[in-house]
Amino acid sequence: MTMTEREFWTVLHGMVFGTVFLLAFTGGFACLWSLKRVLITEPGIKERIKRLIIGMWTMAIMAWLTVISGTYIVYPWYRAGDPGSPRSLLLANPDTQAWHTFGMEWKEHVGWFAPILATAAAFIVTYYGASLAEKNRLRKAVLVLFTIAFASSAVAGLFGALLNKVAPIQ
Amino acid sequence: MNARTDFTKTDGVAAAAVLASAIGVFITGSLTTLAEISDSLKTALEWSGAVGPLIGKTGVGVIAWLIIWPIFHALWRGKVVNFSAIYIVSVILIALGWFLTFPPVFEAFSG
Numbered sequence: 001m002t003m004t005e006r007e008f009w010t011v012l013h014g015m016v017f018g019t020v021f022l023l024a025f026t027g028g029f030a031c032l033w034s035l036k037r038v039l040i041t042e043p044g045i046k047e048r049i050k051r052l053i054i055g056m057w058t059m060a061i062m063a064w065l066t067v068i069s070g071t072y073i074v075y076p077w078y079r080a081g082d083p084g085s086p087r088s089l090l091l092a093n094p095d096t097q098a099w100h101t102f103g104m105e106w107k108e109h110v111g112w113f114a115p116i117l118a119t120a121a122a123f124i125v126t127y128y129g130a131s132l133a134e135k136n137r138l139r140k141a142v143l144v145l146f147t148i149a150f151a152s153s154a155v156a157g158l159f160g161a162l163l164n165k166v167a168p169i170q
Numbered sequence: 171m172n173a174r175t176d177f178t179k180t181d182g183v184a185a186a187a188v189l190a191s192a193i194g195v196f197i198t199g200s201l202t203t204l205a206e207i208s209d210s211l212k213t214a215l216e217w218s219g220a221v222g223p224l225i226g227k228t229g230v231g232v233i234a235w236l237i238i239w240p241i242f243h244a245l246w247r248g249k250v251v252n253f254s255a256i257y258i259v260s261v262i263l264i265a266l267g268w269f270l271t272f273p274p275v276f277e278a279f280s281g
Contacts (some may be wrong), residue, residue, distance in 0.1 A: 076220035102273045111269035112228045120191035124184045
């Protein structure tokens with residue numbers, strides 16, 4: 001049961017950082033969705049907002065770790081110029097070219113939106129705290145930012161998983 | 171500081187965070203397409219040979235976001251702003267950012 005250094009970083013990038021971000025989204029979304037004064041007591045809001053702030057910053061940090069490890073550690077191995085690199089192998093075959101020209105090209109750019117938007121959402125939740133339960137318009141705006149961050153990460157994560165199946169980094 | 175005190179905060183800080191992040195996303199998207207139009211820009215964005223122009227496209231977007239955010243924050247903190255208008259502009263910028271990173275879109279401009 002061994003892993004190469006490249007496999008280790010690919011797993012850390014996609015299966016650890018990326019997956020924690022995607023899994024935590026559901027909890028954060030549900031918590032933010034129901035953060036309404038009419039539904040929760042004052043002590044309940046205060047208790048929930050602490051968890052929400054920790055969860056939102058955890059997600060933002062995970063998103064940063066995902067894109068930084070992906071771009072600066074894993075991606076150079078993927079796009080190396082040698083004929084055995086995943087990129088070279090995909091482009092050499094007309095049947096697999098689209099995995100790079102569509103899948104990887106979209107993933108590598110759109111994935112960067114997730115940490116930017118998740119950080120903005122986490123900051124707003126931290127700054128406004130429990131008052132978000134009263135500020136319905138603001139809470140909905142954060143939900144939208146948060147959801148777009150998730151969608152960006154989901155596109156990157158889906159293509160990352162598929163690409164690693166078609167042309168794994170080894 | 172309790173929940174009632176927090177309620178007095180204006181929407182200015184949120185507007186600054188939302189708009190700055192949207193601009194960061196839009197700049198990254200724009201550079202993705204512009205790098206396909208201009209080879210010289212693509213070369214200029216290649217800050218690292220190993221990573222290629224991706225490092226510049228995302229780096230400029232992130233740096234712009236980090237510069238713009240504190241400026242908007244300082245300008246709008248404690249101010250009453252038209253949050254709805256700023257929010258709509260932000261959503262449009264984010265949508266454009268997404269659109270400009272969609273491969274069939276930027277490949278249409280590829281030389």
